[in-house]
Amino acid sequence: xxxxxxxxxxxxxxxxxxxxxxxxxxxxxxxxxxxxxxxxxxxxxxxxxxxxxxxxxxxxxxxxxxxxxxxxxxxxxxxxxxxxxxxxxxxxxxxxxxxxxxxxxxxxxxxxxxxxxxxxxxxxxxxxxxxxxxxxxxxxxxxxxxxxxxxxxxxxxxxxxxxxxxxxxxxxxxxxxxxxxxxxxxxxxxxxxxxxxxxxxxxxxxxxxxxxxxxxxxxxx
Amino acid sequence: xxxxxxxxxxxxxxxxxxxxxxxxxxxxxxxxxxxxxxxxxxxxxxxxxxxxxxxxxxxxxxxxxxxxxxxxxxxxxxxxxxxxxxxxxxxxxxxxxxxxxxxxxxxxxxxxxxxxxxxxxxxxxxxxxxxxxxxxxxxxxxxxxxxxxxxxxxxxxxxxxxxxxxxxxxxxxxxxxxxxxxxxxxxxxxxxxxxxxxxxxxxxxxxxxxxxxxxxxxxxx
DNA sequence: CTCACCATCAGGGATCACCCTGAGCCCACC
DNA sequence: GGTGGGCTCAGGGTGATCCCTGATGGTGAG
Numbered sequence: 168x169x170x171x172x173x174x175x176x177x178x179x180x181x182x183x184x185x186x187x188x189x190x191x192x193x194x195x196x197x198x199x200x201x202x203x204x205x206x207x208x209x210x211x212x213x214x215x216x217x218x219x220x221x222x223x224x225x226x227x228x229x230x231x232x233x234x235x236x237x238x239x240x241x242x243x244x245x246x247x248x249x250x251x252x253x254x255x256x257x258x259x260x261x262x263x264x265x266x267x268x269x270x271x272x273x274x275x276x277x278x279x280x281x282x283x284x285x286x287x288x289x290x291x292x293x294x295x296x297x298x299x300x301x302x303x304x305x306x307x308x309x310x311x312x313x314x315x316x317x318x319x320x321x322x323x324x325x326x327x328x329x330x331x332x333x334x335x336x337x338x339x340x341x342x343x344x345x346x347x348x349x350x351x352x353x354x355x356x357x358x359x360x361x362x363x364x365x366x367x368x369x370x371x372x373x374x375x376x377x378x379x380x381x382x383x384x385x386x387x388x
Numbered sequence: 389x390x391x392x393x394x395x396x397x398x399x400x401x402x403x404x405x406x407x408x409x410x411x412x413x414x415x416x417x418x419x420x421x422x423x424x425x426x427x428x429x430x431x432x433x434x435x436x437x438x439x440x441x442x443x444x445x446x447x448x449x450x451x452x453x454x455x456x457x458x459x460x461x462x463x464x465x466x467x468x469x470x471x472x473x474x475x476x477x478x479x480x481x482x483x484x485x486x487x488x489x490x491x492x493x494x495x496x497x498x499x500x501x502x503x504x505x506x507x508x509x510x511x512x513x514x515x516x517x518x519x520x521x522x523x524x525x526x527x528x529x530x531x532x533x534x535x536x537x538x539x540x541x542x543x544x545x546x547x548x549x550x551x552x553x554x555x556x557x558x559x560x561x562x563x564x565x566x567x568x569x570x571x572x573x574x575x576x577x578x579x580x581x582x583x584x585x586x587x588x589x590x591x592x593x594x595x596x597x598x599x600x601x602x603x604x605x606x607x608x609x
Numbered sequence: 610c611t612c613a614c615c616a617t618c619a620g621g622g623a624t625c626a627c628c629c630t631g632a633g634c635c636c637a638c639c
Numbered sequence: 640g641g642t643g644g645g646c647t648c649a650g651g652g653t654g655a656t657c658c659c660t661g662a663t664g665g666t667g668a669g
Contacts, residue, residue: 186408191403331645376563
């Protein structure tokens with residue numbers, strides 16, 4: 168515990184929530200920046216080098232990966248070796264928790280938490296603890312406890328897709344026609360076809376309906 | 389538009405959000421009370437008689453009915469004949485919107501709205517307008533708009549499908565190929581095609597992906 | 610009985626989905 | 640400077656999807 172405030176960046180797409188969080192956080196923390204989208208977060212966090220990032224799980228922007236995408240895209244940044252991420256979400260859905268924790272978050276609070284609770288959680292995360300909302304604690308132990316060392320399997324398949332493939336995959340899984348994807352991403356239909364074929368082959372699926380089911384099961388939509 | 393501020397009650401289970409909303413709302417509104425649960429809301433709103441209630445759709449307490457339950461339990465209260473309800477939610481799910489609007493809310497904003505937008509919406513709702521987030525507007529018109537007095541109910545479209553058409557529709561919406569449906573129901577592929585065409589025409593949809601989305605929105609899968 | 614509606618199926622055509630091969634470009638890595 | 644991978648696009652093909660027209664037989668209402 169140092170005497171200087173903990174520097175914090177708030178990442179949330181709701182302006183009202185960001186304002187409320189700023190007001191509710193105690194003097195132990197110093198909000199040095201805010202971001203409302205995945206891209207904004209990826210842009211400002213490395214320059215601000217905060218001690219803790221309060222990260223909303225459901226975020227617009229980027230390629231649709233939400234808070235987990237922020238973690239993935241910043242994972243390799245050496246400037247952030249001392250930065251901890253604390254996930255905040257209205258959701259207590261198992262898959263949301265698992266994906267963001269797998270991506271590197273050190274804690275997970277639901278937005279029912281008070282400002283004081285978030286403040287204390289930020290302090291504990293800064294000091295290396297992992298913090299979870301009480302009713303998630305047991306569940307988290309279930310999900311990670313038995314699994315020993317490697318988690319591997321879950322995002323393994325997704326990681327084998329390139330960035331462009333993931334982008335196309337999400338739209339196809341949502342039911343967009345090839346021509347719609349092409350128009351949206353400024354590609355030719357043939358390029359979209361190529362990406363879709365790659366995705367289906369890599370995931371060992373045979374059509375877009377199986378892809379939709381797969382994406383739903385992985386909470387990618 | 390009067391010169392006196394609009395009296396407002398905020399109903400939301402997140403303290404941080406309530407604080408943020410208070411801070412972001414403009415001087416045109418005067419927050420006279422807050423509630424965090426269904427029961428609290430039902431208790432305080434009749435005594436405060438606010439002009440507008442900003443009502444979260446997902447609320448704890450009561451019998452689990454969320455914001456819609458608040459509306460139902462206060463519907464008969466004569467003290468609230470001049471009180472308007474404006475729903476706020478992180479969700480833009482069709483069912484959430486429909487249920488709370490049916491229960492009597494005069495508008496629906498997603499929590500991505502800024503404080504200024506909420507302020508303006510509160511003013512318009514107080515003046516009798518209905519206010520919806522832009523991307524919900526079209527959808528709401530679809531669900532309620534064309535029908536004058538009657539909402540014509542959700543099952544109306546479904547009832548227009550024959551038994552066989554519904555059977556085929558469910559399988560198509562689940563992603564079955566025509567030949568698979570044909571094999572499962574002991575029909576020729578051509579018959580399946582006919583039924584699918586009828587379904588799409590009756591529901592004014594253009595392909596199986598829209599059908600899947602439609603069926604999901606109606607919870608038929 | 611007639612008429613409307615439903616379920617069944619066919620032919621034919623337009624479009625879309627998916628696959629395979631091949632190719633040019635850029636960029637990072639060795 | 641070659642080598643590999645990712646992104647882009649094309650041609651050509653097969654099967655699936657969707658629409659339109661048209662036909663048969665059954666069934667219940669008037």
